[in-house]
Amino acid sequence: xxxxxxxxxxxxxxxxxxxxxxxxxxxxxxxxxxxxxxxxxxxxxxxxxxxxxxxxxxxxxxxxxxxxxxxxxxxxxxxxxxxxxxxxxxxxxxxxxxxxxxxxxxxxxxxxxxxxxxxxxxxxxxxxxxxxxxxxxxxxxxxxxxxxxxxxxxxxxxxxxxxxxxxxxxxxxxxxxxxxxxxxxxxxxxxxxxxxxxxxxxxxxxxxxxxxxxxxxxxxxxxxxxxxxxxxxxxxxxxxxxxxxxxxxxxxxxxxxxxxxxxxxxxxxxxxxxxxxxxxxxxxxxxxxxxxxxxxxxxxxxxxxxxxxxxxxxxxxxxxxxxxxxxxxxxxxxxxxxxxxxxxxxxxxxxxxxxxxxxxxxxxxxxxxxxxxxxxxxxxxxxxxxxxxxxxxxxxxxxxxxxxxxxxxxxxxxxxxxxxxxxxxxxxxxxxxxxxxxxxxxxxxxxxxxxxxxxxxxxxxxxxxxxxxxxxxxxxxxxxxxxxxxxxxxxxxxxxxxxxxxxxx
Numbered sequence: 001x002x003x004x005x006x007x008x009x010x011x012x013x014x015x016x017x018x019x020x021x022x023x024x025x026x027x028x029x030x031x032x033x034x035x036x037x038x039x040x041x042x043x044x045x046x047x048x049x050x051x052x053x054x055x056x057x058x059x060x061x062x063x064x065x066x067x068x069x070x071x072x073x074x075x076x077x078x079x080x081x082x083x084x085x086x087x088x089x090x091x092x093x094x095x096x097x098x099x100x101x102x103x104x105x106x107x108x109x110x111x112x113x114x115x116x117x118x119x120x121x122x123x124x125x126x127x128x129x130x131x132x133x134x135x136x137x138x139x140x141x142x143x144x145x146x147x148x149x150x151x152x153x154x155x156x157x158x159x160x161x162x163x164x165x166x167x168x169x170x171x172x173x174x175x176x177x178x179x180x181x182x183x184x185x186x187x188x189x190x191x192x193x194x195x196x197x198x199x200x201x202x203x204x205x206x207x208x209x210x211x212x213x214x215x216x217x218x219x220x221x222x223x224x225x226x227x228x229x230x231x232x233x234x235x236x237x238x239x240x241x242x243x244x245x246x247x248x249x250x251x252x253x254x255x256x257x258x259x260x261x262x263x264x265x266x267x268x269x270x271x272x273x274x275x276x277x278x279x280x281x282x283x284x285x286x287x288x289x290x291x292x293x294x295x296x297x298x299x300x301x302x303x304x305x306x307x308x309x310x311x312x313x314x315x316x317x318x319x320x321x322x323x324x325x326x327x328x329x330x331x332x333x334x335x336x337x338x339x340x341x342x343x344x345x346x347x348x349x350x351x352x353x354x355x356x357x358x359x360x361x362x363x364x365x366x367x368x369x370x371x372x373x374x375x376x377x378x379x380x381x382x383x384x385x386x387x388x389x390x391x392x393x394x395x396x397x398x399x400x401x402x403x404x405x406x407x408x409x410x411x412x413x414x415x416x417x418x419x420x421x422x423x424x425x426x427x428x429x430x431x432x433x434x435x436x437x438x439x440x441x442x443x444x445x446x447x448x449x450x451x452x453x454x455x456x457x458x459x460x461x462x463x464x465x466x467x468x469x470x471x472x473x474x475x476x477x478x479x480x481x482x483x484x485x486x487x488x489x490x491x492x493x494x495x496x497x498x499x500x501x502x503x504x505x
Contacts, residue, residue: 002185006240008194010054013169015138021058023137023168024048024210027144027152028064028116032097032440036073036115038270038304039065042219043174044143045206047198051141052207060129060137061210064116068213075113083151084119085158099452101445106452110440114152119159126163136164142190144176147183147413148438154188161189173198178238179413183434196240197224203248205256208264217268218260223247223283226275231346231416232379232409235274245278250287261297270302277311280318292324299326306331306377310350313357316364323365329372330362331405335379337393345382346416359400370402370473380458381409383421383444387454391461395476398465402473406462408439 005012026041041063048059067073079090080097096109131137140160144153157170173194177184181195202224208215225245226235236242260266276284291299301322309332312319322330334355335342342350359374367373376397380390397404411418411425413434418425421444430436430443437443442455450458466473475483 002189002191002193004181004185004193004195006196008173008192008196008198010050010198010200013139013171017054017056020056020138022051022056022060023131023140024059024061025140025142025156026061026063026065027142027149027156028114029149030078030112030114030152030435031149031438032110032112034073034075034113034115036065036067036071038217038219038272038302039067040206040215040217040219041065041143041145042206042221042272043201044141045208045210046201046204047141047143047173048207048210049204050198050201053204059210060131062117062122062125063211064122066117066211066215068216073115074117075115076118077111078114080112083155083158084114085155086162088119097441099442099445101452104451104453108442108452108456122159123163131164133164136168138168140168140170142170142172142174144172144174144184144188146410147176147179148410148435150176150183150187150434153184157188157190175234175238179234180434183413183432187432197238202246203252205259208260208266214264214266216266217270218257218264218266219270219272220253220256221248221272222253222276222287223273223278227278228275228349229346229416231344231420232382232412234412234414237414239274245275247279247283250283250290253287254290257291257299261299267298268300268302270304272305275308276303276305277308277318280311280315285318285321288318288321288325291326292321301325301327302329303327303331306333307358308350309333309354309358313354313361316361319358319361319365323367330367330374331377332358332362332374332401333377333379334393334397336389337396338389341389355397356400369400370475371471372403372468374401375403375405376401377405377407378462379407379409381439381442381444381448381455383411383417383424383447385448385450387450387458390450390458394458394461394465398462398473399475399477402475403466404462406459408442409444410439411437411443 024044024047026044048061051059065073077094079094082091096111099108099110142153142156144150153176160170170190171192171194172184172188172190177193178195181193184193206218208218223245225239225242227243227245229236257269291301307330332355335345335347337352339351359369362374363369378393378397394404411421425431476486477483
């Protein structure tokens with residue numbers, strides 16, 4: 001019987017910590033696409049640090065998603081809806097997931113993949129480490145991230161039970177069990193579901209020593225929490241309802257970076273925080289200045305989750321400090337160019353002008369526009385959106401920064417949008433089949449005006465505008481004669497000329 005814990009404490013577990021052996025596992029991913037960069041299981045690596053602090057006898061890590069130089073990760077096709085808890089062979093032929101819309105003749109076929117090391121590699125590793133049915137680990141800690149990746153967690157835990165039986169205590173933690181603990185308990189069946197944070201581990205440094213080959217980057221979490229409650233974001237549930245942002249000290253963060261550089265040679269650091277720029281004058285800014293002043297090493301920093309445009313646009317000093325501290329790329333969120341629509345997403349603190357000002361300030365600081373150094377996150381696939389609003393947003397952000405990162409919307413359990421459309425979700429059984437809420441599968445296609453072909457064309461438009469030649473993307477609203485001719489031909493009746501020949505053909 002699975003137990004669900006809030007406010008979990010390691011000392012509540014049975015047994016002598018000095019004699020315990022522990023296996024920590026980051027599961028594979030089942031998805032149609034996967035971006036392997038910055039995918040380190042930093043929550044699990046902090047748990048490892050915590051267990052060492054409690055003097056556990058032995059810790060071993062198996063990270064299915066571990067990558068090395070080139071960030072290449074194994075992938076092979078799998079069938080949608082098929083469990084690999086026991087089987088090794090796939091049902092043949094492998095079938096794609098088919099996305100359709102009632103009354104729409106088009107179909108989008110997407111193959112699903114197992115991303116990460118294979119089950120066979122995992123079994124061989126367990127044999128090598130001499131984890132056998134007669135010598136199982138005392139505890140197995142499993143981390144789970146996206147709610148729509150739950151199936152690989154189910155298969156992993158089932159395979160562990162099949163190999164080891166009931167003896168090891170299997171503990172599941174992470175974002176997925178925090179947001180839907182009862183789903184995790186029912187469908188993945190660990191012994192313990194940790195719903196929420198393990199507070200004692202929050203400020204610990206990630207333990208990278210468990211990797212046989214040291215990684216070439218590290219993830220830094222300088223703070224937790226966010227004062228806002230955007231309709232699509234689950235941070236409030238993940239942070240147990242807290243509004244106040246908790247900060248680590250600048251000294252502690254910098255010391256962690258120094259330690260990882262000196263022990264592992266790491267110079268690339270990705271900052272993950274719910275709101276990285278909150279109270280930046282007392283927290284992030286002094287850290288950036290400390291990094292920039294470092295003489296014996298060059299640290300390269302990244303902010304993969306993006307920088308809030310309102311706060312970024314408040315301070316040229318902040319933007320200059322990011323550049324001086326070797327921020328490699330800037331990601332600016334722009335959910336839509338319609339401020340009223342953005343307010344409906346409960347992002348009342350952000351306006352389109354903040355996005356424009358932030359982009360200009362980045363350029364002033366030395367980041368190059370239209371060159372992949374400054375990028376715009378564009379959210380689409382939201383319920384009841386209009387195609388025209390998305391197209392206008394695409395054209396706008398392309399004009400301002402020159403590089404668009406398409407972000408397909410996923411309704412995340414516990415968020416405002418998820419709750420608002422829960423009847424729609426439940427009517428399709430997707431509150432159980434959480435993998436169907438993956439944004440790449442267009443879960444709100446039926447209630448949106450866009451067809452399957454429209455959403456494919458939205459992606460084509462973004463990728464076309466992103467295309468670079470001689471380090472620059474084409475500027476539709478630029479000042480060259482070509483740009484002016486392009487715009488003129490979009491409005492002067494040239495379409496009728498083209499259609500004459502299309503009809504003849």
